[in-house]
Amino acid sequence: MNDFTYHAPTSLDDAVAALRGAEGGTLIAGGQSLLPIMKLNLAAPTDVVSLAGVAGLDGITDDGDSVTVGAMCTHAQVAGSATVQGRIPALAAMADGIGDAQVRNAGTIGGSLAHNDPAADYPAACVALGATIVTDRREIGADDYFQGMFMTALEDDEIITAVRFPVPSRAAYAKFANPASKYAVAGVMVADGPAGVRVAVTGASGDGVFRMAEMESALGDSFGAEAVAGMGVSSHGLLSDTAADADYRAHLVTVMAKRAVEACG
Amino acid sequence: MPTVTMTVNGMERSGTVEGRTLLVDFLREHLGLTGTHVGCDTSQCGACVVHVNGTSVKSCTCLAVQADGADVTTIEGLANGADLHPMQEAFREHHGLQCGFCTPGMVMSAVDLANRDSDPSEHDVREWLEGNLCRCTGYHNIVKAVQAGARAMGGGS
Structure with missing residues (x-):
């Protein structure tokens, strides 16, 4: 793995500024996809900007017609959430089937969606449930968000903050x-x-x-x-x-x- | 180069690392805590499992800088002097190891499960150990050990 400069911002604005100031920057959430591909030198960022210390990216809320999941929620948190289990049990069960226990403890919904691995589980959940990907600057419908293998509608310095899932029958x-x-x-x-x-x-x-x-x-x-x-x-x-x-x-x-x-x- | 400070097995430890230094390498190379093993280095085998802020993670797929400020527990942090942790004792009692390479990760993973469920079923244990590979014994005695260890812990580590 090539070395890089690590940034630990505490706000979205600082995270965006760190990305914009880098020659080849990337975000890290749980790192369960990014670190393996960096070890293989399939990604070699000059700067890695962590979202772990950015406030407001966690938490799961029941909005009545929908459930909103913070981008930094781990797969284990989604799987174990009483709100998700109660309102969208299929989503909780899906999250419980990702990788293994340790991957679920570290990997996040936002990281998975930003990476868009063609074999990841969350893309299917987002498209089938008609989810909305909420970023630091706009909202993107799932049908418009996924744009092919490892490709998304995100701009280079755009940050997912939450995902909103309509509650299905x-x-x-x-x-x-x-x-x-x-x-x-x-x-x-x-x-x-x-x-x-x-x-x-x-x-x-x-x-x-x-x-x-x-x-x-x-x-x-x-x-x-x-x-x-x-x-x-x-x-x-x-x-x-x-x-x-x-x-x-x-x-x-x-x-x-x-x-x-x-x-x- | 960044300096990281974390609580490791109850003691505050600091070190200067590269951004790319993995948590497992910080533990092994900087702190000399070689109980945590590197097996596959691709986050599949689970030999490197440690606890970060109370949950099990693969320390080969975590940067040392990501654990800055965290509370880390490794296999060395379980026993109380010569008294083995109940999960370690259960692995010994039930012969849940052969060569022992996977054992530190198995035990750390198992303790995380036991903290969530004090009486896991065989099915629960086998599912939980999805990310811990043993190439010697098979899993039969490991599963028995984890169930016994969880019951011995009685819902707390």
């Missing part, structure tokens, strides 16, 4: 996990919420999270596992790697969608 996430990393080989979140039925898939495509319009339409007509059970998914554009080839992933998307619908009850 029912939702569930089913993941076929890589047994070593627990990343999704294919993961499907199904949500029946204010924006109708939404089905979001992660892990399967090199372009990151995507929606299954055909499944959404079928479930909108008749919400049940049989609506998606026989629905074939094209393997075009899906990932092929040592974990699974594209045809197998296409098959998994249907199976995970079916399981998620069943888990909606």
Whole structure:
């Protein structure tokens, strides 16, 4: 890992200033994605700006129609939150399935979303639930936020402060996990919420999270596992790697969608 | 270069590090606390698990500067003199180790679980140990040890 200058600001303004003043700066939240890629020299920032000391990025609040999760909330905090468990149990269960206990103790929702790993779980939850990504300067709908593998709508010096999830009437996430990393080989979140039925898939495509319009339409007509059970998914554009080839992933998307619908009850 | 100060096993410790210095390297190389092991260095094996502010983290995937000001507990901080911590005693009693390389991380991870759940089921233990790899014994006796250790702790470390 190359060395860098470390910054520990206590306000968003100072964090933005540190990023703007750096030749090649990056933010660090929990570091569970950033540090591994820095060890591989896939990222070599000149400056690392920590958000750990910035006030106002933690906490989970029940807003009635929605639940707002602070960007620095760890996966363990989301999984263990009585508010999330009570209002959006699918989100708590999803967070409880990320990585392992120690990764969940350190990794954050904001960090995961800023990184946008194509096999991460949160993108599927955000898109299916119709979440809004709140930053230091604007609000971005999930459909506009994710822009391909490791690509997001964030500007270089923009900082996620919170994520707002509309409360669905029912939702569930089913993941076929890589047994070593627990990343999704294919993961499907199904949500029946204010924006109708939404089905979001992660892990399967090199372009990151995507929606299954055909499944959404079928479930909108008749919400049940049989609506998606026989629905074939094209393997075009899906990932092929040592974990699974594209045809197998296409098959998994249907199976995970079916399981998620069943888990909606 | 940054200076970090943290409480390690109840004692205030300081050191000058590089930004890129990992917490595990600060513990091992700067403080000589070599009980915390480096196995994979890719945050998968869990040999490096320590507690930072009371929760278990992988110290190979944490910068020393991130732990500045924190309260850190390593495997060396568990025993009270010659008296083993109940979780360590349980690992000995139930033969929860063979070569011992993974054991410090296993024990630190297990203590975090026991602090949350004083009577975890076998399923709970196996799920919790997802991020701790043992390549000798398999997990059978480790799981028994963690359950016994948690009960012996009685909900507190």
